[in-house]
Amino acid sequence: MTNLAIPYPFAKVGQPAPDFTLLSTKNLDSLEEKVSLADYRGKWLVFFFWPFDFTFVCPTEIRGFSDSYAEFKNLNCEIVGASVDSVYTHKAWIETPVSQNGIGDIQFPIASDFTKETAHAYGILDDATGAAHRGLFIIDPEGVLRYQVVTDMNVGRSVDETLRILQALQSGGLCPVNWKPGQKTLG
Secondary structure (H helix, E strand, C coil): CCCCCCCCCCCCCCCECCCCEEEECCCCCCCCCEEEHHHHCCCEEEEEECCCCCCCCHHHHHHHHHHCHHHHHHCCEEEEEEECCCHHHHHHHHHCCHHHCCCCCCCCCEEECCCCHHHHHCCCECCCCCCECEEEEEECCCCEEEEEEEECCCCCCCHHHHHHHHHHHHHCCCCCCCCCCCCCCCC
């Protein structure tokens, strides 16, 4: 029999998202501004991790989410990216031209989970490598984890699918297979 008094050790859909407060690139000059889950109360949040900065799949995802940032904003949703690299590495990556495997200017903050506590709390820390798996989490305005997907380190995520899932969650209805915004729900 399960003891329900013991909190679930990792992020779990339908439960409050694990809290976090992390240094970020929100102020690229000082690198001292933090982001926390509490900052996004009242809004939806896409919180996503990648293994390491200066790798090859990661920039495609980050640029993709940045290019679609206005669509997320129109849905009352913010985006925070994170890896286990330092804010100094994040800054260097942002300041490196895209043509040289940098990411250039992006529309949302990148958080540093240098202690790896947040990746652990979200259940995506690879203990063997010290990297975070590609975890993506959608957290509702009350701080409840509503969606999570974790992929292999070599497989990038779909921005379009993330937008579709966000809109499905916001619809409040029962969304059948391949549901798209504007289509009827089942209830």
